[in-house]
Amino acid sequence: MSENWLPDLGKALQQAVNRAVDAVVTGHGDSLDGLSALLTAPVRWVEAGLLQLSPPVGIAIVAGAALLARPRPFFVLGMAALPAAIALLGVWQATMQSLALIAVAVLLVAMLGLPLGIMAARWPRLSRVLAPVYDLMQTIPSFVYLIPVAMVLGLGRAPALIATVIYALPPFARLTELGLREIDRELVAASRALGLSGRQTLWLVELPLARPAILQGLNQAIMMALAMVVVASMIGAKGLGEIVLLGLQRADPGLGFVGGLAIVLLAILLDRMAGAVLARGKGR
Template sequence: MEFLTEFPALGRKDLSALKQGIDESFRTFSRAYGPDIEAFFNPLLKFLIWFERLLLSTPWPLVILVIAALTWLGARSVKITVGSVIAFLVIGYLGMWEDTMATLAIVSVCTVLCIAIGIPIGILMSRSNRTQAVITPILDVMQTIPVFVYLLPVVMLLGIGKVPGLLAVCIYAAPPIVRLTNLGIRLVDRDVMEAAESFGASGREKLFGVQIPLALPNIFAGVNQTIMMALSMVVIASMIGVKGLGGPVLRSISNQYLALGLMNGLAIVALAIIFDRVSQSYGKRLQAYRETGHG
């Protein structure tokens, strides 16, 4: 009984000491390496600012023309292309152009970063069961841990601004592209791989000439999910100083501006639908091409 009465007090003391130790270690780390980490991410910040300014300074008809061309190249659908143009015209008419361009900039940069980092990691996972066993739990944590938990150390290290928001979005949005790249490469038919080996293809040739082309539909499904998850983080990213459509939504919640919240929320939905339809259509075309190739 003595142990039972003393244990809670001892436990609280140990826990308090552990918390203090973690806090002190983090403070020491941030003081020692904080400036170096900021300097490391500075080129990324400059690129994001440049890209955002480029979108804002470009005349709106030219931006809409580029978006229409990219939509057509991706979807090859008149309905989706016309719908995208109408959506952006309505966004501009309702005075949400600048916020939409800021959101478009951060989502685009985040998607490019996730693709550049996620596809190589997915390839590594597909080539080694041990690597997959190590990385899969990390991806599980990235997808399930509450956003604010990993947002805290990022903000403490880098302060309020675009880079912490971008990193938070990337952490949340990267797992799908990693998982689906790994899955797509693992699903490549063994007979095809044996045929490539019989022709004397090297490991590099098999990867870039056979596995990745056949895995492209899965990889693009991963890109689609990454974009959707990046857009879903827009409002949370606005809480740490990221400009975009999330800012007005946040203001509308705190000030009970229903119309403002609805309009900006619908603009986010419009962007999500456009990205989703274009990437899905492109993925389906790749799938059809692959099936025709096999036939």
């Protein structure tokens, strides 16, 4: 049965999106360049600092952080072995570039997700509005919004940073809200009865009690940000994803394997370190 009688809404939507992107680019080109520079500046600063770290210094910093998070010899040695393995693979610089993007993205996620989680926990109506938005942010393929963002802001770090934040924000905001909702309300009432203001109760009672859930959300955000490394390379972001992409483009499986292995090692490092901090936050 012919379906030619159906209207082609897809083509109309395609043309509407193209017109909207063209209008934004042509009408606000200078402002968009400034926005792109503003977004990429923190990534450049962090990247410049990380690139100053030689592998021995980086390994020593990781070992020291592991010792503070979980003072156990095998854990410290295991964490130090991971950046050492990355350095031996010859991808130290690319790893620092990826780590810079992840660090800035997770910082932005925390800055946006914490107030969103607090407000959603306070106002159930806002929570109901945000829930489908979070679902869309996590279920829509990243390329759906990555392509127009890249066209608006240009290739490079800026669209990669935005895409990473969009993908990593929902778990952090949701777990922050969940942690605040699960607090014993009697403790909150008692703090208010002792004369604490609403803001003091939030910072001195509610957020400390919700700390395990917030840290768990931060751990999830780190893993989500790391998952965007390869995708980010496709729009010009430097780092380990670029190595994997070059391996694919050059039909060089060995190069792709090296980049992929380095991503796995970095993921294990970040996950175990975040888990140690989380366990410390729970008082174990």
